[in-house]
Amino acid sequence: MIFKNGELFSGPGGIALGAKLARFTDESGEQWGFKEQWANDFDRDTVDTYKLNILNNLNDKTVYCEDVSKFPIGDKEKLPDIDSLMFGFPCNDYSSVGKQKGLNGVYGPLYSYGVKAMKAYHPKVFVAENVGGLSSANEGHALIQILKEFVETGYHIVPNLYKFEEYGVPQMRHRIIIVGVRNDLYYKGIHFHVPAPTTPNSEDQETAQKAIEDPPIPKNAPNNEIPKTTKRVAERLSYIPEGENAWYIGIPEELKLHVKGAKLSSIYKRLDHNKPAYTVTGSGGGGTHMYHWKENRALTNRERARLQTFPDNFKFIGNKESVRKQIGMAVPPRGAKVVLKAVLKTFAGIDYDWVEPTEKLQLNNLLGSNGIVLKGLDQ
Template sequence: MIFKKGELFSGPGGLSLGAKMAKIKDPTSGEILKDWGIEHKWANDYDPDACSTFGKNICGDPDDSSVHCGPVENLPIGDKSILGEIDCFSFGFPCNDYSQVGEKHGLNGKFGPLYSYGVKVLREYQPKFFIAENVGGLQSANEGQAFIQILLELQDCGYTLTPHLYKFEEYGIPQARHRIIMVGIRNDLAEEGIEFKVPAPLVTDPSDYKTAYDAITNPPIPEDASNNELPKHTERVKKMLSYIPPGGNAWHADIPEELRLKVKGAKLSSIYKRLDPKRPSYTVTGSGGGGTHMYHWNELRALTNRERARLQTFPDDYVFIGSREAVRKQIGMAVPPQGAQIVFEAVLKTFAGIPYKSTDPSFDVEILKEKQKLLFEDLSPDQKQFVFNI
């Protein structure tokens, strides 16, 4: 079965590359089942550079007409003469308002409500399955109510949900990136026995995690690789970096007073933080000011965008389009393709009836619903709105 996939908030294509790479094998012969896979049908993002990157790498053309660039509010969801029929759907709805390093506006922020367009797609198209992704901070936004609200709306579209907090370093990704991924199987198919299970971690011993050193140096990045321009720094920054050991940051005790940052407030751990070559990297991010670009464990510089792409498991021939900062944003906001591939392959195995090792999901939707009921059943409508807006 070949599933045709639609996607919202597609970014540079991390989820779609993972879907494209997803293959399953015959458990007896070990041969790849060529009649099982996922094909791109249409996608949308508001960022022109990300759309060009997606088109070039996923479709083979930066201007491919199946990539609809513009605000999701203007997308003709449901008009199947433009956005054709699909069998599956994915959306990594914007995380800005749920991130632990953001202002945590949750559903009340500018980006928080955008998940509702994914809900609209599910209602209009009723695909066989969907995959939704967001940051781990989603579970605590709006006192935990944002997560429950989103789960309830997805469930009400007619889907059996399996939400789980994936720790990507446990799946062979060289990065401590923790994301909530929600897999939904359409209820009629779930009733027929199509039951998705969370794929079990591939690495259980932290000493076996893939390291940042491994990801960036093995094999060496080709000299002609795209998006690999070396960043430039002032002598002051390079001198400060020389006092910071691998794994350390701008607040390290060995930094001389005259080189210390004069910053009031919280001492963010990611400021001028150098990678520890013996561990997975810390989370690759898509934005931030000076000192947040991730720093090499040995050389006195920030990482190149290609090195950051390596930590995100993009292949070296994946070309990102845009300015250096635009590319940085695309890479940081993406889902690691190899992580997405693992989830998509588990879904394909579910539909093909091929068993695989699994683990218990992090969340039970019914327990979360009961918790919400117990917390809020005695509150007046005004009190509920007050709590929800915290």
């Protein structure tokens, strides 16, 4: 079965590429996979990147550069029926790095457009993604409200905190992914389970150095321009060992940062060559661009893309800051592949190794402790 897929907040195509990689043929010869039906994002460079790499067609008319509030969700002449829905709703108001305004922020309520699409199309399955900080935003009430709406829309849901370094991604990137199977299908025996980690042990996890250097990045690879580094920044970095940041005790006084209240661990932080990278981000000022473990410079966008598991021939459209943003905001394709392949195997009736969801995200614990009772929810 090939699922006709709709995608909101598509980004440059991390989830979509993961969906392509998840395709397989079962023992009977039937193909299982996802086919793009329509998608949207509000950023022009991001949409062009998606069209170029996922659809191989910059003139494609099924990927819309449009604010989601104006996107014609439910207009089936423009946006036809779908079997699956995927949406990495914006994380800005849920990230633990920010102010965590949650549902009270500008971006916080945008998950509701996913709910709108679920009500309009009743897809067999949906996959929603957000930062780990979602579980603590609004003192935990944001996540509960979101899950409550997903369930009341008619889905059996399995939320889980995926630690992507445990799934073959060379980066300590922790994200909540919620998979929902439509109730009528769930009660017929289609039960999604969290796929078991493929690299649960630290000694098996891919390191930053291996991801960036093995094999070497081709000289003609796109988005690989070496960033400019000022003499002062290079000198400061020369005193910072790998794995340490701008507050390393060995930095001379004249090169230390004197920013009141700023102790973010990622500022001028070098990678540790022998561990997965810390989280690739898409924005931030001086000192937040990720730094090489050995060379006194920030990473190139291609090096960041490798940490996000995009292939070298995946070309990002836009200037350096636009590309940086696209890479940092994307879902790692390799991580998305693991989850989406488990979704396909669930529907195909193929067994796979699985684990229980993260304890604090198990619905009995999460909803029950807050006095919320959802009628008809089979836990």
